Amino acid sequence: MTGERLQPQRLLHRRIVVKVGSNVLTGGEEGLHTPTIAAIATQVADLVRRGAQVALVTSGAVAAGRHRLREALRDADSKAPRDVQSRQVAAAVGQSRLMALWDSLFDEAGVAVGQALLTRGDLADRLGYLNARNTLLAMLDLGVVPVINENDVVSVEELQEGRIGDNDNLSAQVANLVDADLLLLLTDIAGLYTTDPRRDPNARLIERVERIDEAIEASAAGGAGARGTGGMTTKVQAARIATGSGTHVVIADGRAQDIVVRAASGEPVGTHFLPTGDRIESRRRYLLSGLQARGRVVVDAGAAGALLRGGNSLLPAGVTRCEGTFQRGDVVQVVTSDGRHLASGTANYGSDEVAQIAGKQSGQIADTLGYEFGEEVIHRNNLVLV
Numbered sequence: 001m002t003g004e005r006l007q008p009q010r011l012l013h014r015r016i017v018v019k020v021g022s023n024v025l026t027g028g029e030e031g032l033h034t035p036t037i038a039a040i041a042t043q044v045a046d047l048v049r050r051g052a053q054v055a056l057v058t059s060g061a062v063a064a065g066r067h068r069l070r071e072a073l074r075d076a077d078s079k080a081p082r083d084v085q086s087r088q089v090a091a092a093v094g095q096s097r098l099m100a101l102w103d104s105l106f107d108e109a110g111v112a113v114g115q116a117l118l119t120r121g122d123l124a125d126r127l128g129y130l131n132a133r134n135t136l137l138a139m140l141d142l143g144v145v146p147v148i149n150e151n152d153v154v155s156v157e158e159l160q161e162g163r164i165g166d167n168d169n170l171s172a173q174v175a176n177l178v179d180a181d182l183l184l185l186l187t188d189i190a191g192l193y194t195t196d197p198r199r200d201p202n203a204r205l206i207e208r209v210e211r212i213d214e215a216i217e218a219s220a221a222g223g224a225g226a227r228g229t230g231g232m233t234t235k236v237q238a239a240r241i242a243t244g245s246g247t248h249v250v251i252a253d254g255r256a257q258d259i260v261v262r263a264a265s266g267e268p269v270g271t272h273f274l275p276t277g278d279r280i281e282s283r284r285r286y287l288l289s290g291l292q293a294r295g296r297v298v299v300d301a302g303a304a305g306a307l308l309r310g311g312n313s314l315l316p317a318g319v320t321r322c323e324g325t326f327q328r329g330d331v332v333q334v335v336t337s338d339g340r341h342l343a344s345g346t347a348n349y350g351s352d353e354v355a356q357i358a359g360k361q362s363g364q365i366a367d368t369l370g371y372e373f374g375e376e377v378i379h380r381n382n383l384v385l386v
Helices: 022-026 034-049 061-068 070-079 084-108 120-124 126-141 167-177 214-220 232-244 259-264 279-288 301-309 351-357 362-369
Strands: 015-020 053-058 113-118 145-150 182-187 248-253 271-273 293-299 319-323 331-335 341-346 383-385
Touching (some): 053 084, 053 167, 061 070, 084 113, 084 145, 113 126, 120 126, 182 259, 319 351
Parallel strands (some): 182 248, 293 331
Antiparallel strands (some): 331 341
């Protein structure tokens, strides 16, 4: 990739998750390849300045750590090249170096970043999911780029051949977590081919996938690159997860000129997987389902009006009482004093806590409870109107 000035293009996608694989980040070498990483950072920063919200899922921690510790790990590698513990040590050393590089490059571009280390357990747990979602959405709203990686020091799934945990599938979960418009999977080939292009000179790039069927899965079959834990199979698995929730997915060559900006602008690049579900409608159905609701929050006329005007969170000042027993992270209905159902959403506080802060200003939450999970009873990102 070159450092030429990016040409302004209209952005088709506004909330984007970019996943960068190890083979792209290392440039095929042992350590991190700074020019390639810098080019990606420049493009992401350009999108942020133009109003896009971008989360970055990055591999490369193990590769960076192994390069730093290559002498110390040489004996261990000769005995057990896939030893989980040695790779966790490499991840611990490499993660700080990887994050420092991203931070430095984005700082030069005038964009703030924040690190987020996640495990599968974080996203499977109801409260962990809510905490991660609220934090990442708040970062995106502030123009901060979350730099996300699986916490390899405590999570061993990815290190065990990538069959269960890998950053491809993590990126799909992040895309669902933040309601992304586009998931861009950057690898070291141009996209999904009919067969492995490294072995078959007649392999043909599949430019558009409307449905992931057996033929697509067969095309994806094959191993990972030399430094990656995923392969085309895990990328197609990730595409299945993300497209089912209404997200566009593109697999493309991360080394190609301006690839991030081109994909965000809707230019045909790589392999484009079309959404098979409606993201907004799917989330709306989930939140409005009577089977999901665990309780009700009753609001006054002022709060009702603010909610109906749209784009507002539910603050404790507008709450008069709550009904039923629910926990933080449960779905609740928002109703008027006469029982009219206005909205449903995911509660930031449990019913006992809401009862204590009802009618109070947001600044009083910490004094009342001794802690706070945010100034809203239900954040606007977790709320849908009836």
